Structure formats: structure tokens, C-alpha cells
Amino acid sequence: MNARNTNEQDVRLDVLLHEWKADAALPPRFQEEVWRRIAHADTPVRIPWWAELWQLLEAAFRRPALAVVYVTVLLLVGFGAGLMQAREKASQVDHTLEARYLQSVDPYLKAR
Amino acid sequence: MKRAWVILLTGVALGLCSYCGFYFAGTASYRAMLGSATPELTWLKNEFHLSDAELQSITQLHAAYLPQCAEMCRQIDAKNAELQQLLSKSSAFTPEIESKLAEVAGIRVECQKNMLRHFFEVGRSMSAEQGKRYLAWVQARTFLPEHGMHQPASFGSPNEHGHR
Numbered sequence: 307m308n309a310r311n312t313n314e315q316d317v318r319l320d321v322l323l324h325e326w327k328a329d330a331a332l333p334p335r336f337q338e339e340v341w342r343r344i345a346h347a348d349t350p351v352r353i354p355w356w357a358e359l360w361q362l363l364e365a366a367f368r369r370p371a372l373a374v375v376y377v378t379v380l381l382l383v384g385f386g387a388g389l390m391q392a393r394e395k396a397s398q399v400d401h402t403l404e405a406r407y408l409q410s411v412d413p414y415l416k417a418r
Numbered sequence: 419m420k421r422a423w424v425i426l427l428t429g430v431a432l433g434l435c436s437y438c439g440f441y442f443a444g445t446a447s448y449r450a451m452l453g454s455a456t457p458e459l460t461w462l463k464n465e466f467h468l469s470d471a472e473l474q475s476i477t478q479l480h481a482a483y484l485p486q487c488a489e490m491c492r493q494i495d496a497k498n499a500e501l502q503q504l505l506s507k508s509s510a511f512t513p514e515i516e517s518k519l520a521e522v523a524g525i526r527v528e529c530q531k532n533m534l535r536h537f538f539e540v541g542r543s544m545s546a547e548q549g550k551r552y553l554a555w556v557q558a559r560t561f562l563p564e565h566g567m568h569q570p571a572s573f574g575s576p577n578e579h580g581h582r
Contacts, residue, residue: 364422373425380429384436391437392444399448403461410458410484411536412560413491413529 456480466548475543483536490529497522533560 333339353361366372409415447464454460459480463473501518508515537556541549 360422363426367422367425376425377429377432380433381436384433385440388437388440389444392441395441395445396448399445399452400461403451403458404465407458407462408556408559410480411487411556412533413487413494414526415560 466544466552468544468548472543472545476540479536479539479543483532486532486536490525490532493525494522494529497525530561 367376451457451460451464456477459473459477462468462476468476497518501515501522504512504515504518537553540556541553543549544552
């Protein structure tokens with residue numbers, strides 16, 4: 307019963323659509339504009355590299371283990387760099403003071 | 419977003435703190451040494467593991483030796499200047515040059531004797547083991563061919579000899 311009603315309505319709609327004539331004029335370069343928009347919509351949106359990197363970082367830091375590893379690595383790098391620089395500085399001061407002592411006791415030892 | 423920023427900055431801040439902390443802790447003793455009244459003698463104390471009493475004795479020896487050393491520097495410079503003047507005027511080896519060379523050599527010998535006396539005194543002020551080590555080190559750095567005594571004496575001012 308319902309199916310018959312639906313078919314009748316479809317037929318009437320088809321008749322009405324066939325009888326309908328659009329008399330509005332299309333805007334100028336309508337077709338060209340439609341194709342331009344389709345082409346633009348197909349172009350993938352380019353994300354800058356830093357935004358991609360930030361997204362990766364955000365995703366990584368959502369995992370507590372990775373966040374802990376990151377902080378630990380930076381702590382260790384700071385520790386190592388600080389220790390190495392301190393050793394270098396200590397060795398430099400050591401040599402300077404050794405030379406100063408020798409220069410103070412040896413009249414022939416020129417400042418080098 | 420905010421959480422990522424917090425973790426990122428916390429890591430960087432902790433890394434920087436760790437670097438500064440270890441650098442300052444590692445150089446603290448050297449900064450103290452440089453800040454002392456006689457950094458070179460403080461260095462000697464550290465290097466040869468001297469006690470305060472040993473350092474005090476060596477400081478006295480050092481203070482007594484410095485005027486002698488400065489006087490030697492003055493004499494070396496004076497004799498070198500005289501020798502240089504003679505050499506610039508002469509075109510042949512003259513008896514004056516020979517005599518001046520002998521004077522320069524005499525000062526060198528005198529200087530070596532003074533230095534050695536001082537080194538032995540300083541060595542005796544240390545423990546036997548450190549004294550032996552000190553003598554070996556200081557003699558190697560001042561008497562061996564590539565160091566001090568065997569370098570040509572300076573024609574410049576005494577300051578170039580390290581008396582500042």
C-alpha cells in the first residue's frame with residue numbers, strides 16, 4: 307500500500323520536474339568558477355614542518371614514559387656537558403698556575 | 419598543548435640547571451685557588467699535597483727568594499743590553515765581546531746556583547716523597563734543554579721573566 311503511494315508520488319514529481327523550466331540567468335564564467343572550486347578543494351592542505359613536529363611531540367608527550375625519558379636525557383646531557391666543561395676549565399687553570407709558579411722562580415723562563 | 423609545552427620547557431630548564439650545577443661544582447676549588455692571595459703557591463699546595471705548615475714555610479722561602487730572582491732578572495737584562503750594544507757596533511769578534519759573554523755566562527751560573535738552592539730548600543720543606551717529586555718536576559721544567567735555562571735570555575724588561 308505504502309509502496310504504491312510512493313511510486314505515484316515519484317511519477318508526479320518526475321512530471322513536475324520535467325515541466326519546470328529555470329529562467330534565471332547563470333552568473334558570468336559560472337562553469338569555470340565551478341571547476342576552479344573543485345580543483346581547489348582537491349588540493350591537499352599543506353602543514354608546515356614545525357607544526358608536524360609539534361604534533362609529533364604532543365603525541366609523544368601524551369605517553370608518560372616518553373616524557374620521563376626526554377627529561378632524563380636532557381638532565382644527563384647537562385650533567386655530561388657541565389662535567390666536561392669543568393674539567394677543561396680546571397685543566398686550563400692548572401696549566402696557567404703551573405706556568406706562573408715556574409715563571410716566578412726562573413728568571414730565564416719567559417712568559418709563554 | 420599546554421602539557422607538551424610544560425614538559426618541553428621543564429626538560430630544557432632541568433638540563434640547563436644540571437649543566438650549571440656541575441660546572442660550578444667542578445670548578446669551585448679552582449675558583450677559590452684563583453681568588454687566593456698567591457694562586458701559584460696555592461696550586462703548589464694542591465699539586466704536592468702540602469700541609470698548611472709546609473705551605474707557610476714554602477711561602478716564606480718563596481718571598482725571600484723573589485727579590486734575589488728579580489735582581490738576577492735585572493742583571494741579566496743589563497748584561498744582555500750591553501752585549502747587544504757591543505754586537506751592533508762590532509763587525510768582528512773582539513776581546514770586549516768575549517769579556518761580555520763571560521759576564522753573561524757568569525750571571526747564568528749564578529742564577530742557576532740560586533735557583534737550585536731555592537729548589538732544594540723548597541723540596542726539603544715537603545715530605546720526602548713529595549719533595550723528590552717536586553725536585554724532579556721543577557728541574558725538568560727549568561733545567562732541561564726544552565725549558566727555562568736553555569732558552570735564550572730575553573732582551574726585554576724583567577716583567578717578561580714573570581715578575582709581575
